[in-house]
Amino acid sequence: MLELFTLAIEVLTAVVVLTATGIVAVRLYRRFKHRKQARLAAGPRRSLLAFVADNGEEGSHDLVAIPEDAWRAAEPHALALLGKLRGEAHMGLVSVFLRRGTARTALGHLRSRSRVKRARAAQVLGDLELRQAVPELCRLLTDRHAEVRVVAVRALGRIGDPAAAWRIIASLDRSDPIPSLLASHTLVQLGAEAEVTLSAALDHPQARVRAVCLDALGLLGATASVTRIARILKEDAHLDVRVAAANALGKLGTRSAIDPLSLALHISRPAALRAAAAKALGDIGSPNAVPVLEALLDDGAFHVAHEAAHALRRIGPAGLAALTGRGGNGHALEALALARVLREEKTAVPA
């Protein structure tokens, strides 16, 4: 037993000393590496800043001529810069990346065995906004690793090619889909040209797909789809989809949405839907909605009454007058007080 203890003490001493030495060695190595990287990146970073300052008109040859190790050290900075640039400077820097073969390498890495490499490549192609990469990125939407699919979706959003819309929608219809909010945001980034695809997808059998398309249509301001969205608000079998339809109608803000939203306020509807419909009516801001919203101030469901009161506040003078007339109602008092604070701040809401 004692021998075992002695051996354990010897082993422990050795490992403790090794670990302590390892800590110091890691720090020394990192500092050395950091200094070397900083030295290498200094020149390219200056050239990059000069290039950007010239709006990408001069200096591209110098950037392309930078030796590989120095460019590698400066590349994270250059990629970060890409995201901040617009117009000529952005196009100029993209062209530098293309001439240096970054896009070609990234396209090759999209088929790497390493998921980290695939995801990094997708990120780079998205940063470069390279349209030629769209088919390959769409292929990644069925990657077996969720993190790769997520990066591919984001990259497609940044590229903004509406041709990718139906592939993104299709990637929602699987057992392990991409996150709904990310899909909605990406579909919005594809722009108004994606509206037709999104509108057609409102008939998709998957509730999640319909909800995502509704969110995207609302944010895109797709007023041509109001009738279809109103039909979903009325008829869809899934509550989440109907709530998404109410939200979308609110964002679209057309008067033709008032009637379907008012119908959704009926007491027989679920409270979550009624609260969403009340909020949407406030978003539209039409005085025509005041009577139906006022009737909800005494509703037994807290969130319905709360949203109705704040919807009346957002409608403006007509809504505020209705709230004032219901002086004893807690939700009305709350909304009026907030309106007062906002008015004092902005001095925009008439007394």
Added chain:
Amino acid sequence: MIEEFIRDALRWTDVSIFAYFVALNSSYLVLIVLAGLEFYRHLRRIPFAGADDMFRSPLTLPVSVIVPAYNEGPGIVAAVQAMTALRYPRYEVVVVDDGSSDDTFEQLRARFDLVEVPRVVPADVAYTSEVLSVHVARANPETLTVVRKTNGGKADALNVGINLARHPLICMVDADSVLDPDALLSVAKPFGDDPLRVAACGGVVRIANGCKVIGGRVVDVRMPKQWLVRIQVVEYLRAFLMGRTGWSRLGGLVVISGAFGVFRRDLVVRVGGMDEDTIGEDAELVVRLHHHLRETKEDYRVIFVAEPVSWSEAPSSLAVLGRQRRRWHRGIAEILSKHRRMILNPRYGRIGLVALPYYVVFELLAPFIELSALVLLPLGLWVDAVNLEFAWRFVLVAYGYGLLVSLAALFIEEVSFHRYPRWGDLARGMTAAILENFGYRQILAVWQVKGAFGAWHGRKAVWGTMDRTGFGTPDEPESDLVGAGSVPRVP
């Protein structure tokens, strides 16, 4: 005959205690290795993590940051200023003044030009105190809300905050915490990446003592001046950063610090909010979520992110540290007692079969075993059950292994986040890892045993007060002093 029996019993007890120490430190080492793997995974993914996309997206889930405050007058303004300047697309801050007897509210009213507004407080979760008034910032009424209520304790204050929270995610933050600018973005990100499954996400809490804080931001990370706090820095690294990351990787995280954690509001409401009868209400909520979600057979995840962080002030006196550790251990004892049905119950998966049994054996019982070793080893020597040769080797191996575990945590920290850039701080960290074995661990065990007995004997839980010294560097008066005041108390 009896003497011989006692000698044998003592000998075997001492050997068993030794085996326990080996098992305990080995388990820590496994968790640290798992944390190391997780950090490696995390760091490789930073280039494509998409934090900027999340910041720019209009669909990012909004968050209600709930800040319970009790007598936080000297530091509350800086803390709230920092929280209202976080990098996140859409969030509100709800400060709940839990009946402070100092000028906490007056400070806020003066700085943010608060105006009183009537507010209907829903009763989504129960609370026992009385809401006295609700105020909003005149310049930003939809971003900052301050609630005044009668004193009811931290859990009660959080419940009021949960009721008033308007957003689908709630983030609970201590009033004396200083968050990194991207902290909220990082902790809320898993909810966007895996919205159907992520139920809660904890952020790491590091010690702010000694750090330079300007404008509610930690701008220069330094080791504290007192050895008592330096030892806690190493302890936080080992137990909180590494331990919780390891548990998160194992899918068995049962503690999310009340100082910094994000939860889905609907789930918190569904399980009834914070438990006002448990002193460790933050961990209890997580265990209750596990309890509920396992029973309803939902596919869910409770995870931990290691960076960026929330900075918190650690006790710098033995008296305050003692109160804190008694409270923490009492919390563990209460939670394990309350949820004992889950322990070793296959229905609760790895929480019931691995995490909670581990907490019983290696967290709840650890101070008892440590203290019994301190008594039984000398006793064994005295009655000749063990000889001196065995005894000193026993002590050296047990504490040497503990030192190795702490150094391993420092090594992983150095490889991954290396937050302490100065060579002097590195040396101080390594020295603290050695020093914690001489007195610190032993006195900690005494406090922890007292805390556990307090829970089992149903003594009234007392939070006590914490005299904060602030985070600012003493020789740099321009630094903000965040976090003076007292911790809330449970009535």
